[in-house]
Amino acid sequence: MIGKLKGVVDELNEDHAIIDVHGVGYLVHCSGRTLSALPRAGEAAALFIETHVREDAIRLFGFASAAERDWFRLLQGVQGIGTKTALAVLSTLTASELTQAIALGDKTTVARAPGVGPRVATRIITELKDKMPGFGAGSVSLADIGGAPAAAPVAGGAAADAMSALVNLGYGAPQANAAIAAALRSAGEDAKTETLIRLGLKELAK
Incomplete structure (x- = not known):
């Protein structure tokens, strides 16, 4: 399993990037927030990776931080949330903002993500309220x-x-x-x- 990629940005697209690692181009699906944080083509970059293996495909999802990757995993544990919706949430909210919204039961903030209505936002808050570890952009040691x-x-x-x-x-x-x-x-x-x-x-x- 691939956990992290370090290489050079080869291409930046609307929903993915291609990272060249020693001549091999890895297509990595990313949130809009992660894509906007990547440097220009030809510059060095590193991404935390979540690997999904299916019978017919291997898909890589890339994140600017381990916290964002952890949230991606947690969000998919919510009933009805797939990779597309999880990425939409992480494109809209930072890990710290998502932590705060869930802690406060703020479904309006969670529902700002495309494809997440009030009902899904409520489900996210309810199912993740007691599962959030102390990670995120706001966590400190x-x-x-x-x-x-x-x-x-x-x-x-x-x-x-x-x-x-x-x-x-x-x-x-x-x-x-x-x-x-x-x-x-x-x-x-x-x-x-x-x-x-x-x-x-x-x-x-x-």
């Missing part, structure tokens, strides 16, 4: 915040609920605590849980 002073533990109520939501998304308790503490400083002690989650995710994306 403890090493990333190792130099920052520890935040005081958040109090109960909305802040505790928001912290719990971030932990359920896969973030470590120290990360979630620091993010919600910063969100409280920004939004005030009376902020609602949804507001704190949104601001907390923004803090983790910095």
Whole structure:
């Protein structure tokens, strides 16, 4: 199985790119976001790859980040979501935006993707809400915040609920605590849980 390709961009098309790796041109289907991030033809590029093997074909799907590839895999686990719809979602939303939308139950944002109506958006949120690991453009490691002073533990109520939501998304308790503490400083002690989650995710994306 191919997990990553490093080569030179040979062609850029509407829904795929051809990556030349030592004289072999690999046709790789990509989201619009990934295609727009690729350099011009003749320049070096690297893509994370998801390989689909069928009886009559082998298809390669390329992504600018491992997080985008992981979301592609997760989205296809949702009933009725195939590769085309998964790529449409990832063409419309970044990994961080998709994480935030699902955490907040924001079906309007998810439904912005072509071919994803309110019913499908609701299904995506419902089926992936408890399956999201702590990856994505907004995920950070403890090493990333190792130099920052520890935040005081958040109090109960909305802040505790928001912290719990971030932990359920896969973030470590120290990360979630620091993010919600910063969100409280920004939004005030009376902020609602949804507001704190949104601001907390923004803090983790910095």
